Amino acid sequence: MIKNYFKTALRSLLNNKVxxxxxxxxxxxxTICCLxxxxxxxxxxxxxxxxxxVAxxxxxxxxxxxxSGESEKASCSPPIGPAMKLELPEVLEYTRVVPTERLGAKQHLLHYQDKSLYEKAAVYADSTFFNVFTxxxxxxxxxxxxxxxxxxxxxKSLSDKLFGETNxxxxxxxxxxxxxxxxFKVTGVVDDRLGKSHIQSAIFMAMNSGGMGSVTYNSxxxxxxxxxxxYVKLHHGAAAAALERKLPAFLQLHGAAQLKEMGMKKELHLQPVTSIHTTGGYDNELSKTVSSTFLKMLLLIAVLIQVIACINFMNLTTARASRRAKEVGVRKIIGAGMNDLVKQFLGESLLLSLVAMLLALPVLALVRPFLNAVTRADISMSFMADYRFVLLLLGITIITGLLAGSYPAFYLSAFKPINTIKGQLNNHISAAGIRRLLVVFQFVLSIVFISAIVVIYFQLSYIRHKDLGFEKQQRLVFNFYTDDSKGRIPAFMNDLQQLxxxxxxxxxxxxxxxxxxxxxxxxxxGKDPASSNDVAFIFSDENFAKTMGIRLLSGRDFRAGDSGRALVNEAFCxxxxxxxxxAVGKRLYPKDYQGEPGNFLEIAGVLKxxxxxxxxxxxxxxxxxYQPEYGKDIVVVSTxxxxxxxxxxxVAxxxxxxxxxxxxxxxxxxxDVQRQYETETTLSGIINLFTFIAIFLSCLGLFGLSVFDTEQRRKEIGIRKVLGASMSGLVMLLSKDFLKLIGISFVIALPFAWWIMSRWLDAxxxxxxxxxxxxALAGAGALLIAFGTISFQAIKGALANPINNIKAE
Incomplete structure (x- = not known):
């Protein structure tokens, strides 16, 4: 029986190649997109x-x-970790990690024998680091x-550059x-063989190795x-929630006096390490995170694209029902039951789904580098070796086959044998209605995707062209990472200014x-120190505002020797x-953790x-x-x-x-400024790609339906042409029903697209x-794309010889 189903399915596929x-x-x-x-x-x-x-x-x-507000940081003060291990019985071990960039060492020049190279990704870590992390x-x-x-x-990648393949x-x-x-003595070499970590470092230095590392270690x-x-590692079975309830009293015991003196409030919270990479919103993250909402949106896009492909299958299969109606009738007359026919047609769709999957895998391997470039990821084909992936493939194949073939199978098997042999298809009208509904659904999704492209494009364009309050064009930036090179910066700047x-x-x-x-x-x-406000600052010389094109609202710019003066912005005022x-001339006092005022700063000017x-x-x-003598390691040049x-x-x-x-x-x-929006640029590329695919699939189905519709109406077209109908009139006749569906799709898609993009812009x-x-631009785009798809077949039908159409049986 199964062999017979397979032969019938294969024969049907070969007889209807297009x-x-x-x-x-x-x-x-x-399937490629989904996988x-x-x-x-x-x-x-x-x-x-x-x-x-890990749990x-x-x-x-x-x-x-x-x-001035609240700040949630993915970090805390230095002594908290050691004290938690010492005083809280739930804590088995702790470790602390600090990227050297936060401590002023933005890059490191590594030397070994005659080899030298820069490396940015470096951290200070406690001796317990590899006891907590594997x-x-x-x-x-x-x-x-x-x-x-x-x-x-x-x-290992860094070790290989310095030492080759040797130990x-x-x-x-x-x-x-x-x-x-x-x-520094090398004590180990690690790789990512076990898995990826949010701590993305190429250098792990002992924290008590001098500099700010030791300052942190002893703070x-x-x-x-x-x-x-x-990070803390709990005893197995210890309840994190119970531990977190102890943290307010723990912090109050040790830090209450210091927090009060600084006018701060502070809370401590525990976050599972497995959720760090997919949870954003924290300051001081060690690496870029990805939003779980974004990942869920991608999964939804995958499902929707697969559904669009299944809709194409349903539409084309039901549209061609009349071609197989007599086959169904004959099979029923010779004893085939409805269940037998459902199995046959579901078998055909499963066979198609299997062929599609077998085709998708090698194509995915070919296009993977392109997809990785769009998503800025490093997805390898190694996931295919995982048995769970094999089960996933099998599941997608079966679900796609059943989803795509379910309605056609039940629709075709429901025909009455006598009526079908006579050519009377009672289900024709309802099937046409279902097909229209599915086409509308496809283009609702396509119009929402196109709307996302339009809005994201204009938001990114707005970001690129918005007046940021400083000049970013024609500015070169030079970084100096070593202590020795910093001492020669003034000479370098003098030489540059001769150009x-x-x-x-x-x-x-x-x-x-x-x-x-x-x-x-x-x-x-004159104010209460408790009224202090947190302010970010940059140490600079007297040329910073001028070089960066930052405008002054009042007062004056820095002058040489302006020690103890500051330029503040409007927000701080x-x-x-x-x-x-x-505000010029007012004095500001820092609030240190002992509660004693330090040296004051005088406001020399106010920046816009x-x-x-x-x-x-x-x-x-x-x-x-203004503090030109304080460890500056950056030179910005206006050219x-x-x-x-x-x-x-x-310059070289x-x-x-x-x-x-x-x-x-x-x-x-x-x-450098534009790199702040890599997430949005990546999102734009992903949305562009998958929108194109969704539209292509929708148009592929629309093309198939237009081919079928033109074939069904070839005699009508021939008669109209003989009676004098113009080609443009025939094209519109064959296109208008589909274009009406696109218009309905736009009306339905508009509120969804507006709501989704409003939520995205809220960020x-x-x-x-x-x-x-x-x-409207998105709707017009969908309409033009659909019309271009339909009109090709409509024009072909309108140009056909009317005599051949009329006499054809």
Missing amino acids: FSLINIAGLAIG YIIAYVTDQYSYDRHHRQ DIYRVNSLLGIT YHFVYGDNRHALDAPYTVVLK PVGKVIEIDNAYGRHG TSWAAYNYVAT SEVKSATMADNYPGQVISKDWPYYLE KVLGLDPLT DFNYTSLHTEVKPFMLR SSVDYSGLLDK AIWQRDFPTVPFTYSFLDE FPYRVSLSWWMF
């Missing part, structure tokens, strides 16, 4: 799941309350790898950074220095478009209760608000502090050159003279306003 090809292509494309998205989402959720006893590992997050050690011992000061564990354990490398040049501040990522293309240059410890890690609470002279036009961080956040209190290649050649020659042992590196400020304090024409 429709079979459309169905297989649609199901294969849908890749599932692999991508699975990969994102796989982070940190390989650690031993017992938590990160300690801080909710900080200050006068890494695969290619070389070395995980138990004591970071016990001693000035020891280091390297990632480097016991060898000493020199690491040159903001804290000087020190020798006793329970209120300040909230930059330390702290005719250089308008001005400034030296600072940060610049707009980067995370500003320095902040401190300040209060106005607002929280201080100052009028920006009369500018977006020193991304447009995801509103402008917050900010100030520039007037249009020949950047020539200018960079000149100066660099080689001033920094002969340091690799020449630079960046463009506008590109941006600075955003475009939704307008009717954006959605």
